[in-house]
Amino acid sequence: MDNATIWEWVGYLASVVVAISLMMSNIKKLRWWNLIGAALFVAYGLAIGALPVALVNFFIVLIDIYYLVKIYQQERQQASK
Numbered sequence: 001m002d003n004a005t006i007w008e009w010v011g012y013l014a015s016v017v018v019a020i021s022l023m024m025s026n027i028k029k030l031r032w033w034n035l036i037g038a039a040l041f042v043a044y045g046l047a048i049g050a051l052p053v054a055l056v057n058f059f060i061v062l063i064d065i066y067y068l069v070k071i072y073q074q075e076r077q078q079a080s081k
Helices: 003-021 027-048 051-079
Strands: none
Touching: 003 027, 027 051
């Protein structure tokens, strides 16, 4: 299997993971799955030289991290009450 084929499959995997994330009713699970899918798309975009794909998905990774941090901080605050 050549390098191009491997990265093509990474792109397919990223698409499936993002689609799975959109089926989640639990927002924390949605953010984690979406983070994984977006990170795969960053790698895919960089590998195939598609900078716009990599950049927008890097931005999505940052958004997912931001909201996951907020979720976990809120959970800690509620647990300490």
